[in-house]
Amino acid sequence: MPLINFAAREINYKIVYYGCGLCGKTTNLQYIHRKINPDARGKLVSIATEEERTLYFDFLPLTLGTVKGMQTRFHLYTVPGQSYYNASRKLVLQGVDGVIFVADSQITRLDENVESYLNLWDNLLGQGDDLSKLGFVIQMNKRDLTDIFSVEDLNELLNHTDSPVAESSAVTGEGVFETLKVVCKQVIAKTG
Amino acid sequence: MARRKGLVINDRQLDRCDDLLQKLKDVSGSSFLALISTSGQPITTASDEYHPETLSLASLAASSFAATQQLAKILDENEFTLLFHEGKGLNLHVSQVTDQVLLIVTFGHATQVGKVRLYTQRAIEVLRQIFEGPDDETMPEMDADFEAAAGTAMDDLFKDM
Numbered sequence: 199m200p201l202i203n204f205a206a207r208e209i210n211y212k213i214v215y216y217g218c219g220l221c222g223k224t225t226n227l228q229y230i231h232r233k234i235n236p237d238a239r240g241k242l243v244s245i246a247t248e249e250e251r252t253l254y255f256d257f258l259p260l261t262l263g264t265v266k267g268m269q270t271r272f273h274l275y276t277v278p279g280q281s282y283y284n285a286s287r288k289l290v291l292q293g294v295d296g297v298i299f300v301a302d303s304q305i306t307r308l309d310e311n312v313e314s315y316l317n318l319w320d321n322l323l324g325q326g327d328d329l330s331k332l333g334f335v336i337q338m339n340k341r342d343l344t345d346i347f348s349v350e351d352l353n354e355l356l357n358h359t360d361s362p363v364a365e366s367s368a369v370t371g372e373g374v375f376e377t378l379k380v381v382c383k384q385v386i387a388k389t390g
Numbered sequence: 391m392a393r394r395k396g397l398v399i400n401d402r403q404l405d406r407c408d409d410l411l412q413k414l415k416d417v418s419g420s421s422f423l424a425l426i427s428t429s430g431q432p433i434t435t436a437s438d439e440y441h442p443e444t445l446s447l448a449s450l451a452a453s454s455f456a457a458t459q460q461l462a463k464i465l466d467e468n469e470f471t472l473l474f475h476e477g478k479g480l481n482l483h484v485s486q487v488t489d490q491v492l493l494i495v496t497f498g499h500a501t502q503v504g505k506v507r508l509y510t511q512r513a514i515e516v517l518r519q520i521f522e523g524p525d526d527e528t529m530p531e532m533d534a535d536f537e538a539a540a541g542t543a544m545d546d547l548f549k550d551m
Binding site: 200201202203204205206209210212233234235238240241243254255257259260262263265266267268270271273275285286289290292293294371374375378379382383386387389 | 396397398399400401402403404405427428429430431433434443445446449450453456457460532533535536537539540541543544545547548551
């Protein structure tokens with residue numbers, strides 16, 4: 199549900215990074231903020247605890263520039279990953295156009311990944327969205343670590359919608375922009 | 391299910407909103423006003439000299455307001471329809487216009503809270519008609535080539551990353 203302001207010639211899309219605690223959602227945003235042309239981004243806003251764990255959300259606006267006369271923006275959000283912050287996650291999901299589910303590839307994080315994935319679909323269904331209009335990408339993060347699932351195994355465990363998959367290491371930046379590009383193109387194609 | 395209505399604003403609606411915000415600013419003595427969507431995106435603003443960072447402000451105000459609504463539910467209150475923060479030099483007033491639109495008003499101590507609340511409430515009644523009332527103007531459509539052009543713009547923005 200993008201905000202299309204024909205009068206001001208603006209269109210805004212909302213993209214949410216979802217996933218379990220410490221999977222790399224905030225690291226994705228920090229990398230984008232660090233690397234992208236400063237003219238194309240706004241301020242990175244983080245509502246975090248003293249231990250730098252996301253308490254509510256991180257927010258980073260990106261400007262694509264003027265496309266066919268429309269100033270086009272993507273508003274990137276993360277959710278708090280820890281399971282007891284579900285009320286906050288639901289609020290961040292309101293009005294979402296596209297979701298990047300960040301999966302922690304480490305074998306030891308399987309339960310947290312599955313719990314977060316199921317929680318995402320519960321919350322999306324709970325807010326009554328037409329999910330066929332939603333952009334969705336699974337980012338398999340931390341591919342640079344050892345003791346990780348294969349892409350095929352993670353795909354079977356977490357991708358019941360047969361959605362696009364991207365491999366990444368948010369710490370080094372590998373795959374971060376590729377993931378973002380896929381979901382941005384999806385939301386434009388799906389919502390116009 | 392299948393609830394995915396976007397918020398689309400046409401020229402006439404925006405002109406009426408801009409006029410109204412300007413009047414509200416003048417009569418209430420407020421310094422900055424913004425209409426934003428409940429998902430945190432700015433629609434339009436009215437200001438003379440004071441220009442806060444609008445994108446972050448919209449995102450934080452919408453989230454804060456949504457959290458307030460949830461607090462109301464937890465407290466078995468039907469709804470909290472406004473959010474008010476009092477500062478040393480500046481006050482912030484956020485109120486609900488429709489299910490999809492919020493109104494942000496900031497004002498200093500040169501005016502009174504009661505005055506701002508009174509005029510804001512009156513303005514909201516008119517704003518509600520603008521967003522919810524029938525509008526004869528046909529909504530324009532997105533350029534057919536928008537998707538392809540946006541794809542090219544994205545390739546340019548993200549190249550070499």
